[in-house]
Amino acid sequence: MRKRELEIRLQSVRNFEDPSSALEQYMTPATIAADMLFEAYSRGDIRGLKVMDLGCGTGMLSIGSALLGAGMVVGFDVDPEALAIARSNASALGADVDFRESLIGDVSEGADTVVMNPPFGCQTPHADRPFLERALALSDCVYSIHMASTLGFVEDFCGRRGRSVFWRRTYKYDIPHQFSFHSKERQTVEVAAVGIR
Numbered sequence: 001m002r003k004r005e006l007e008i009r010l011q012s013v014r015n016f017e018d019p020s021s022a023l024e025q026y027m028t029p030a031t032i033a034a035d036m037l038f039e040a041y042s043r044g045d046i047r048g049l050k051v052m053d054l055g056c057g058t059g060m061l062s063i064g065s066a067l068l069g070a071g072m073v074v075g076f077d078v079d080p081e082a083l084a085i086a087r088s089n090a091s092a093l094g095a096d097v098d099f100r101e102s103l104i105g106d107v108s109e110g111a112d113t114v115v116m117n118p119p120f121g122c123q124t125p126h127a128d129r130p131f132l133e134r135a136l137a138l139s140d141c142v143y144s145i146h147m148a149s150t151l152g153f154v155e156d157f158c159g160r161r162g163r164s165v166f167w168r169r170t171y172k173y174d175i176p177h178q179f180s181f182h183s184k185e186r187q188t189v190e191v192a193a194v195g196i197r
């Protein structure tokens with residue numbers, strides 16, 4: 001499958017119905033998801049492998065991994081309502097994903113590759129830290145999305161654990177006025193996708 005085709009399919013992934021600001025529920029835009037997953041796929045980190053998605057939300061990254069031919073995909077999230085949407089998204093797109101209700105701190109099985117777009121820590125400072133910690137413990141290969149401004153922190157965090165960022169790409173996107181505390185109608189954020197080994 002080509003990247004453009006993946007992106008078109010992922011455009012139909014349904015968003016959170018009633019997003020929780022405390023859990024920082026933002027769905028990854030299909031363009032960014034397709035770009036990061038295609039990069040992982042091109043590097044041989046998806047096809048035929050076990051992929052886990054930590055904080056899978058409505059399934060964007062899990063479904064994309066399955067469509068790119070992952071051998072097995074498991075998506076974990078604490079929110080049962082998001083998981084119900086994720087299951088319906090996966091079946092609509094013909095993607096085989098095992099969605100499980102779990103805190104990421106309780107995930108103990110490993111994977112060949114972890115993909116994730118964790119909470120950025122805008123509500124709870126450093127909310128992405130436990131996700132990074134868990135992902136690095138569970139897999140030798142991680143693709144993750146963070147605020148571009150925290151890229152230095154992410155690189156240090158990995159370096160201190162003997163790991164390194166081998167790929168990074170930044171994207172700008174508009175987040176819609178989703179929560180009441182957002183003052184502007186739309187806000188542009190700069191995020192960075194990274195690959196870690």
Ligand code: SAH
Pocket residue numbers: 023024025026027028054055056057058059060061076077078079082102103104105116117118119
């Ligand atoms: N990965 C999805 C959703 C990103 S939003 C996407 O790319 O579209 C972050 C997700 O992490 C939310 O669905 C939220 O419910 C989940 N989450 C936040 N804290 C969590 C925790 N401690 N354990 C499991 N899931 C968590």
